[in-house]
Amino acid sequence: MSYFKIVSLIAIILLGTACVQIKEPKKGAIVLPPYQTHGTVTTMQPPYQSGGTATVQPPYQSGGTATVQPPYQGGVIIQEPQPRPPVSQGPPIPVPPAPNIFSMNSLSSPYLQGSYANNYKLKKFINNMISKHGFRRDYLNGVFSSVRRDTEALKKIGAFNVSKPTGAKKTAPPGSWDKYRSNFLTSSRIEKGVKFWRENEYYLNKAAEQYGVAPAYIVGIIGVETNFGGFTGKHNVLNALTSISLEFPKRSKFFTMQLENYLLMTKEERIDPRSIEGSYAGAFGLSQFMPDSFRDYAVDHDGNGQINLFTKADAIGSVANFFKVKGKWNENIPVAVLTNYSKNRFYGLKTGFKTRYAQKHLLSLGMKPVDNFYGYREDVALIKLSRYSKDEMWWGTPNFHSIARYNPKDHYAMAVHQLAQAVRIAYWRQR
Numbered sequence: 191m192s193y194f195k196i197v198s199l200i201a202i203i204l205l206g207t208a209c210v211q212i213k214e215p216k217k218g219a220i221v222l223p224p225y226q227t228h229g230t231v232t233t234m235q236p237p238y239q240s241g242g243t244a245t246v247q248p249p250y251q252s253g254g255t256a257t258v259q260p261p262y263q264g265g266v267i268i269q270e271p272q273p274r275p276p277v278s279q280g281p282p283i284p285v286p287p288a289p290n291i292f293s294m295n296s297l298s299s300p301y302l303q304g305s306y307a308n309n310y311k312l313k314k315f316i317n318n319m320i321s322k323h324g325f326r327r328d329y330l331n332g333v334f335s336s337v338r339r340d341t342e343a344l345k346k347i348g349a350f351n352v353s354k355p356t357g358a359k360k361t362a363p364p365g366s367w368d369k370y371r372s373n374f375l376t377s378s379r380i381e382k383g384v385k386f387w388r389e390n391e392y393y394l395n396k397a398a399e400q401y402g403v404a405p406a407y408i409v410g411i412i413g414v415e416t417n418f419g420g421f422t423g424k425h426n427v428l429n430a431l432t433s434i435s436l437e438f439p440k441r442s443k444f445f446t447m448q449l450e451n452y453l454l455m456t457k458e459e460r461i462d463p464r465s466i467e468g469s470y471a472g473a474f475g476l477s478q479f480m481p482d483s484f485r486d487y488a489v490d491h492d493g494n495g496q497i498n499l500f501t502k503a504d505a506i507g508s509v510a511n512f513f514k515v516k517g518k519w520n521e522n523i524p525v526a527v528l529t530n531y532s533k534n535r536f537y538g539l540k541t542g543f544k545t546r547y548a549q550k551h552l553l554s555l556g557m558k559p560v561d562n563f564y565g566y567r568e569d570v571a572l573i574k575l576s577r578y579s580k581d582e583m584w585w586g587t588p589n590f591h592s593i594a595r596y597n598p599k600d601h602y603a604m605a606v607h608q609l610a611q612a613v614r615i616a617y618w619r620q621r
């Protein structure tokens with residue numbers, strides 16, 4: 191053996207020793223033992239221990255997320271996760287394959303029948319769908335021949351209201367928030383929320399990981415919208431959208447656009463357009479998406495090949511994706527904070543989720559947050575909630591605005607926020 195070979199051999203032995211030597215990891219880093227090529231490794235840092243243990247699966251190690259850093263020769267460092275609860279253990283409940291694929295060929299009529307058989311606007315709409323999107327005329331004739339005028343939807347949307355708007359801005363009467371709140375912040379709804387969270391923990395945590403939206407707010411939306419699937423609406427969506435689009439000129443543009451999206455959505459998802467039930471305004475599923483929101487934000491969160499917002503998993507993923515993309519949700523900031531406000535009624539400044547004020551200015555008006563607001567010091571929206579006894583003054587961050595993208599009302603966004611917080615507290619208490 192030559193001198194160089196001996197030196198090389200010694201060098202290899204030394205290097206080999208160095209490779210298996212694991213140094214103390216940096217604080218916060220998760221270090222896996224060397225040569226771990228399969229099986230599961232469990233390493234949790236203190237902030238994430240409350241939810242049990244998380245499992246790092248082999249694909250995670252070999253994928254782009256895992257990196258080998260020089261100081262930890264042989265050890266694999268998994269990038270520190272964001273401070274969220276870990277994805278719960280175990281596989282999700284098996285998902286059945288997508289049911290009842292609808293064939294557009296099964297629906298056809300040579301001419302238009304039904305409630306709107308002679309409606310000029312509908313004929314124009316059908317022509318537009320043919321030229322713009324390539325629908326078959328006999329299919330659309332078949333679809334719209336099935337339509338029955340939805341009088342109830344027209345009534346609820348205000349199509350029969352004869353009074354003209356006065357132009358005067360409506361001010362919420364004292365107690366309007368108490369009334370609104372009492373519909374949603376009930377102990378029964380909070381309990382249902384805890385149950386919903388437990389039963390769907392896997393998909394909620396998956397959505398939190400994927401979209402960066404806290405489970406509590408996904409739960410809050412689904413709770414306010416449909417009481418966790420308890421009430422998703424009894425109007426035939428096709429009937430409601432067609433009736434409002436054709437008979438309510440004031441909202442015709444918006445609802446015609448929704449009807450267009452509805453036909454595209456049912457075509458893309460291979461669903462019978464006559465089969466979906468929802469609200470009088472055509473929102474459907476556990477998350478009450480309108481057809482355009484469905485096409486823009488709904489996701490197949492359980493991976494069974496079809497998006498179905500009547501399933502909990504897909505509704506959860508879709509709400510989270512909506513928050514992330516449309517709402518630009520920021521997982522690192524809070525949502526809203528109550529202030530101690532010394533006076534009974536508040537006047538003088540415009541309020542609402544769209545307003546923006548420097549916190550300093552609001553402090554100078556006698557408002558003081560009840561806690562440190564997680565250190566949030568940026569401009570805030572000023573929210574006034576009229577209670578029987580006084581006006582409650584809240585500050586909202588851009589995340590409060592995100593919730594209002596779902597339904598542009600202060601009361602709505604606050605109900606979601608408060609239900610989210612109430613369910614979150616009850617959920618952690620009962621663990």
Ligand SMILES: [Ca+2]
Binds near residue numbers: 490491494
């Ligand atoms: Ca699905």
